[in-house]
Amino acid sequence: MSAILPPTERLWYKHPIDxxxxxxxxxALTWCLIxxxxxxxxxxxxxxxxxxxxxxxxxxxxxxxxxxxxxxxTVRTETDQNIPVVAPPPGSDVYLxxxxxxxxxxxxxxxxxxxxxxxxxxxxxxxxxxxxxxxxIQIVPGFEHVVTVTPNQSGTYSIVCxxxxxxxxxxxxxxxYVK
Amino acid sequence: xxxxxxxxxxxxxxLQFESQAEWLIKANAFVAVVWLLIGGLLAIGVVLTRWPAxxxxxxxxxxxxxxxxxxxxxxxxxxxxxxxxLYFCASTLLRCRIATPxxxxxxxxxxxxGSVVNNxxxxxxxxxxxxxxxVPMMAEPNFYLGLILFAVGxxxxxxxxxxxxxxxxxxxxxxxxxxxxxxxxxxxAIIAVFTLVxxxxxxxxxxxxxxxxxxxxxxxxxxxxxxxxxxxxxxxxVAAHISVWYLVAAIAFGAKxxxxxxxxxxxxxxxxxxxxxxxxxxxxxxxxSTGWKVLNTSYFMYFAVLASMLHxxxxxxxxxxxxxxxxxxxGLFEWLRKAPWGNPTxxxxxxxxxxxxxxxxxxxxxxxxxxxNMIIHNTIYVPGHFHATVVIGTTLTFMALxxxxxxxxxxxEMIAPQLAKWQPYLFGFSMYFFTxxxxxxxxxxxxxxxxxxxxxxxxxAYEWPGAAYLMMGLVGISGLAAIAGGAIYxxxxxxxxxxxxxxxxxxxxxxFTPVPRAAPTLVAQTYGSAGFAAPGTFVLxxxxxxxxxxxxxxxxxxxxxxxxxx
Numbered sequence: 038m039s040a041i042l043p044p045t046e047r048l049w050y051k052h053p054i055d056x057x058x059x060x061x062x063x064x065a066l067t068w069c070l071i072x073x074x075x076x077x078x079x080x081x082x083x084x085x086x087x088x089x090x091x092x093x094x095x096x097x098x099x100x101x102x103x104x105x106x107x108x109x110x111t112v113r114t115e116t117d118q119n120i121p122v123v124a125p126p127p128g129s130d131v132y133l134x135x136x137x138x139x140x141x142x143x144x145x146x147x148x149x150x151x152x153x154x155x156x157x158x159x160x161x162x163x164x165x166x167x168x169x170x171x172x173x174i175q176i177v178p179g180f181e182h183v184v185t186v187t188p189n190q191s192g193t194y195s196i197v198c199x200x201x202x203x204x205x206x207x208x209x210x211x212x213x214y215v216k
Numbered sequence: 217x218x219x220x221x222x223x224x225x226x227x228x229x230x231l232q233f234e235s236q237a238e239w240l241i242k243a244n245a246f247v248a249v250v251w252l253l254i255g256g257l258l259a260i261g262v263v264l265t266r267w268p269a270x271x272x273x274x275x276x277x278x279x280x281x282x283x284x285x286x287x288x289x290x291x292x293x294x295x296x297x298x299x300x301x302l303y304f305c306a307s308t309l310l311r312c313r314i315a316t317p318x319x320x321x322x323x324x325x326x327x328x329x330g331s332v333v334n335n336x337x338x339x340x341x342x343x344x345x346x347x348x349x350x351v352p353m354m355a356e357p358n359f360y361l362g363l364i365l366f367a368v369g370x371x372x373x374x375x376x377x378x379x380x381x382x383x384x385x386x387x388x389x390x391x392x393x394x395x396x397x398x399x400x401x402x403x404x405a406i407i408a409v410f411t412l413v414x415x416x417x418x419x420x421x422x423x424x425x426x427x428x429x430x431x432x433x434x435x436x437x438x439x440x441x442x443x444x445x446x447x448x449x450x451x452x453x454v455a456a457h458i459s460v461w462y463l464v465a466a467i468a469f470g471a472k473x474x475x476x477x478x479x480x481x482x483x484x485x486x487x488x489x490x491x492x493x494x495x496x497x498x499x500x501x502x503x504x505s506t507g508w509k510v511l512n513t514s515y516f517m518y519f520a521v522l523a524s525m526l527h528x529x530x531x532x533x534x535x536x537x538x539x540x541x542x543x544x545x546x547g548l549f550e551w552l553r554k555a556p557w558g559n560p561t562x563x564x565x566x567x568x569x570x571x572x573x574x575x576x577x578x579x580x581x582x583x584x585x586x587x588x589n590m591i592i593h594n595t596i597y598v599p600g601h602f603h604a605t606v607v608i609g610t611t612l613t614f615m616a617l618x619x620x621x622x623x624x625x626x627x628x629e630m631i632a633p634q635l636a637k638w639q640p641y642l643f644g645f646s647m648y649f650f651t652x653x654x655x656x657x658x659x660x661x662x663x664x665x666x667x668x669x670x671x672x673x674x675x676x677a678y679e680w681p682g683a684a685y686l687m688m689g690l691v692g693i694s695g696l697a698a699i700a701g702g703a704i705y706x707x708x709x710x711x712x713x714x715x716x717x718x719x720x721x722x723x724x725x726x727x728f729t730p731v732p733r734a735a736p737t738l739v740a741q742t743y744g745s746a747g748f749a750a751p752g753t754f755v756l757x758x759x760x761x762x763x764x765x766x767x768x769x770x771x772x773x774x775x776x777x778x779x780x781x782x
Contacts, residue, residue, distance in 0.1 A: 075772070085776070085779070199665075
């Protein structure tokens with residue numbers, strides 16, 4: 038029962054290593070390094086990396102910018118709350134406001150075109166969960182996160198809030214179109 | 217220095233319990249089980265609400281129950297039990313008196329007060345902020361105060377543990393190095409100090425904010441520091457339950473560690489790298505650099521993952537070597553077939569090892585990969601993963617250990633041994649299934665902490681695929697099966713304490729008997745085949761590796777098909 042008794046040999050760090058263990062250490066270490074370099078490699082060769090471009094912001098600053106884009110590029114409104122559907126030109130800056138308990142506005146993007154998507158929350162933490170693609174990004178109040186997105190399939194997408202944000206959390210869902 | 221105390225030698229196990237330590241271990245373990253009971257009752261509400269066809273609780277009650285379930289299970293049940301394990305690994309295994317028993321009782325009292333104050337705040341209903349309590353969403357001040365008191369109590373208990381090690385060293389109750397199990401417990405306690413201090417650092421200002429003393433706590437700073445509590449506290453669990461695995465291997469098989477050097481180095485890797493784990497929760501966050509995320513989420517090149525992979529080999533390996541020495545040498549797996557599967561202490565631990573590795577470990581590394589995190593962040597995949605690590609890994613291990621402690625520590629004959637024999641299978645396998653379907657639903661995008669996946673009454677409602685509803689239904693069914701397994705555990709343990717036949721105390725003496733040293737390590741090479749001491753375990757490890765590699769790259773493959781992000 039030596040795991041619960043002091044080891045016989047005074048210097049445990051000089052114990053011999055069994056062949057099973059030695060082989061496994063070599064294999065496991067190799068795998069660990071492969072996984073580590075995979076993350077770095079994806080930044081070089083992969084096409085899905087989360088941007089780190091972030092600015093401090095306030096609800097007023099962000100809302101002003103978002104409102105300007107909405108005023109300029111709204112093509113129609115939807116639902117009885119008249120949520121504007123905004124279709125900014127490819128390559129431009131688009132804004133998505135997360136607040137208790139909705140996403141605003143509805144964005145309409147073009148397939149295979151790139152946009153700079155600005156995300157922030159006006160109050161609590163929220164989650165940007167794009168379905169059914171299943172891309173998930175945290176939205177933290179006070180921080181404007183600029184993510185460059187390139188939709189690769191057209192269709193109707195939903196944005197589900199998947200960070201708990203209070204009693205209306207499960208009502209917080211938005212929409213996004215890709216043409 | 218002599219202090220008036222007595223040492224009881226257990227006639228069933230040969231373990232020696234110092235009277236103060238014995239009471240402290242019993243008290244902490246008992247309170248832990250009470251929290252498990254409360255958390256388990258709350259689990260019924262959570263599971264039956266997330267089962268779409270049942271959708272039992274009202275939204276407000278659901279969020280409250282979920283907040284309480286998280287805290288009671290992840291913090292209170294586990295840490296109370298861990299304090300019991302720490303005292304056991306110091307005082308009992310080293311056969312020495314516990315340092316400053318009065319202060320240990322003070323720690324115990326603080327932990328009880330803290331946990332009760334916190335729970336009262338939650339059940340008043342205005343603190344449904346989830347376990348994570350991200351600012352600026354605020355709970356009642358007592359929510360934070362309770363957690364702070366609990367953390368301070370647990371911190372004091374860790375220092376009592378360290379003090380006990382010093383006592384053992386000074387009073388020469390053992391020679392040479394501490395046993396491996398104690399070594400693992402030291403790892404757990406060191407990580408616990410880091411964790412609890414982090415918790416205090418961020419919860420104290422948050423408490424002050426809730427009182428209106430200060431205006432603002434930065435939301436991102438909160439997340440970063442809070443997760444040094446939230447995730448690192450799970451690393452205490454890992455270090456603690458792995459120590460218990462070594463303990464059970466020693467108890468059930470008389471197994472020696474294959475190599476003290478490998479096992480202890482693996483524990484050292486935990487101390488060096490596990491604290492970086494905060495990053496796992498911030499991979500989808502703004503404001504943090506890629507380099508920071510990559511380095512931290514990988515525990516600095518996955519060295520802590522390496523450590524777990526080593527323990528995952530050496531523990532079954534040690535069992536295999538011990539079994540082969542007893543003559544179970546046929547083929548690759550006779551040692552495993554002839555293992556004591558009817559003994560819940562062994563079966564619980566073995567089910568925990570396999571589930572922790574295959575379900576918890578692989579999914580954990582996948583979701584902790586910077587880019588892959590985007591396809592699971594905050595989905596129900598996340599609780600799927602941590603129910604595999606914390607419930608299958610830690611909770612099941614602690615349950616298995618309890619079955620050993622009932623006669624040894626509590627001196628009661630176990631009631632309903634047949635039920636106890638089946639309990640690890642029912643609980644373990646239903647949790648296997650539960651975590652798998654949760655991860656399945658998460659892969660389809662279903663959110664965690666969400667009351668209504670149907671978004672009823674919302675004009676923009678998203679319709680989840682039918683498979684997601686099916687998976688969530690299975691979450692409900694398997695969750696209930698696991699809760700039944702938990703109920704059996706509570707019935708057997710509490711029932712044994714109340715109605716079990718009392719067992720003899722064994723001899724009591726005013727002095728400890730020093731711990732003997734282990735028999736010299738044999739070079740185990742002769743027992744295996746092809747020069748491998750534990751060929752069966754090695755084959756299992758290779759199966760694990762293949763599953764790991766395949767699953768890892770399947771997720772990369774999926775990621776490569778989603779929208780371009782940069």
